[in-house]
Ligand SMILES: Nc1ncnc2c1ncn2[C@@H]1O[C@H](COP(=O)(O)OP(=O)(O)OP(=O)(O)O)[C@@H](O)[C@H]1O
């Protein structure tokens with residue numbers, strides 16, 4: 001399965017120094033420990049730093065999201081961790097194994113669902129699973145039972161003997177995800193598991209991923225769908241131009257936006273004195289009036305809402321609507337990089353205060 005190294009890669013192999021101690025802390029909560037990992041592709045007269053000095057840990061049992069725009073380096077990082085590419089410098093431990101010293105051992109404990117499908121569409125669903133099962137050394141005596149288990153898990157058991165070319169995109173993706181899981185890997189790498197799928201198929205794949213995680217599998221997934229990361233991931237790493245720019249749980253990432261939550265209150269008529277009174281509330285950052293709405297940005301919006309309502313009551317201003325919205329992951333990414341997640345890296349005008357993308 002290993003892709004032959006290109007000329008440039010071979011020339012760089014000597015630069016990578018193995019980390020001495022992958023096996024010394026088998027109970028380490030970090031099941032993947034990445035240490036100053038860099039991958040540079042050399043082509044003729046130019047070089048591309050796809051992964052740029054990344055250091056991070058993935059915890060045992062979590063669903064870890066790698067989020068970033070096209071070309072951010074997500075797939076390259078996955079390919080290095082799954083031992084398909086050697087790093088230019090730095091290294092990583094996958095469980096107790098070093099990516100440079102123990103690639104074979106690592107391959108036996110991981111499952112990989114690559115970004116581009118590798119199913120054989122001329123084969124049936126059953127045959128695809130059987131072929132892969134043999135490849136990863138699933139015992140012949142249990143292989144048939146395991147294949148049916150996986151087919152039932154995906155709801156594809158009634159299509160077991162149909163060629164994959166007759167399957168929809170969602171069916172193919174689900175089959176490919178469970179295929180990666182056939183040998184009960186400790187860690188599952190999913191590269192863009194739902195790209196190109198319709199909303200219903202995406203939800204089905206999400207359920208599949210959540211079910212696999214319930215079996216205590218650590219899952220690393222890359223995506224540039226922020227709703228996917230919000231829905232599934234325990235922790236999320238933002239990558240941009242090969243660099244790690246933020247890593248945290250969702251709630252903490254959202255706190256990186258100084259404007260905080262956005263509260264919009266509709267009105268028919270408003271007393272001018274209400275605005276300074278709203279601004280005086282301690283957690284409120286800014287207050288603006290737009291059309292028939294007062295727009296308030298505040299840290300911890302749900303906590304501050306009763307005080308805001310009290311001010312409207314004090315000034316006898318009836319409210320016609322109330323809405324409260326916390327920043328999205330996209331807002332956080334724009335705040336950190338000045339560009340959108342899905343624009344392939346085009347800078348966008350920094351949002352003005354209170355004017356984040358809605
Ligand atoms: N084999 C290769 N040779 C040369 N350059 C490469 C190679 N693979 C990736 N790159 C470059 O490395 C950078 C990162 O690519 P990568 O595929 O890791 O990004 P990505 O975050 O997975 O993007 P996407 O969201 O589009 O899948 C890009 O600039 C890409 O062109």
Ligand SMILES: [Mg+2]
Nearest residue numbers: 074075076115
């Ligand atoms: Mg990719």
